[in-house]
Amino acid sequence: MSLYNYVYTPNSNLICCICRAPFTDPTTTRTCAHTFCRECILRSLSHSPLCPVDRSPLTTADLSPANPIVRSLVDELLVECIHQPEGCEHTCQRQTIPLHLKDECEYAEVVCMVAGCRETMRRKALQEHVEKVHDKEDEAEQVEAADEEEGDGAEAYSCPHEKVGCPYKGPLKPSEHLTSCPYESLKDFITSNTTKMALLTEQNVMLRHRVDVLESTVQIMRREMAQVKSALGPWSRSSSELPLALQAASAGPSSREEDALAAYFPEGSGARQGTGTLEDTILGLRESVVGLAAGVDQMGRRSEMALANETLRLGEEMMSIRGQMHGLRMQMHGMMMERNGVEYGRVGNTGLGGSITKL
Secondary structure, three states, X not given: OOOOOEOOOOOHHHEOOOOOOEOXXXXXXXXXXXXXXXXXXXXXXXXXXXXXXXXXXOOHHHEEEOOHHHHHHHHOOEEEOOOHHHOOOOEEEHHHHHHHHHHOOOOOEEEOOOOOOOOEEEHHHHHHHHHHHHHHHXXXXXXXXXXXXXXXXXXXXXXXXXXXXXXXXXXXXXXXXOOOOOOOOOHHHHHHHHHHHHHHHHHHHHHHHHHHHHHHHHHHHHHHHHHHHHHHHHHHOOHHHOOHHHHHHOOOHHHOOOOOOHHHOOOOHHHHOOOOOHHHXXXXXXXXXXXXXXXXXXXXXXXXXXXHHHHHHHHHHHHHHHHHHHHHXXXXXXXXXXXXXXXXXXXXXXXXXXXXXXX
């Protein structure tokens, strides 16, 4: 998996679908022509002998190096130096990073090449180390050589506790000097103290590492909280930070007019406080929605009852109208029958009168 920070967003075709980073040692499958980082695909095959993309059977024998063009494309991606957090601002192609770290980077760890010194430090501190330590050692050696030439040839001994601060350097042998050395009586304390200091130093390094990890975690959490607040909008802020329109909408019952839905939005403790957590706000909203749902259900039932009553009333009115229409129809039928009877009577009388006239 690549640990580089890329200057520009890499092409999606150069991203490994397993580690989601640009290919490192790209490897292509012969069976399905999919490309992965070699380390990633080997780790995947150790868990399951299937291609991570299409789940087809796959073994290590089916792997081969990717096309040289793909290797060139990923090697030519611009990356930042791995010591960028320490201050190195160098950017170059990914394939030249090892040369930069080996020969140029001022923040890379190097070993002092002076004979007898294997101390590790950053490259930018190497010259200062040589000047302060080894140049002074050379001067001290020259002074000692001069003193030996000027002296009477007597051999000078150093105290075994020289490392902890004893300045003695003279003709007495260490065994003779230790009888009067003030550090000899403290050697047990010095040993235990040195052990404790080493342990404390190690713990301090571990604690610093943990603090760095925690700081990075806090930074990630702050960014995530900022994203959550941005997504939540006004729900993530107190009422004093809300816009005027939302402040008016969230005011108590004494500062707003009564409306038809006020009974379904009871005032809770969270609504009376100036600030509240998101959980309290969501709980208040849930209670309001439950009340509103109950109100809507009650209003629906009332509407159904009113509709049923109105339907019955309209049915009764329709039956009454039908009865009236039936009565009118019967009256019209009687009138028509009466009229037809009169007409038939007239026709009969007219026929009878004509017969009498002929006679």
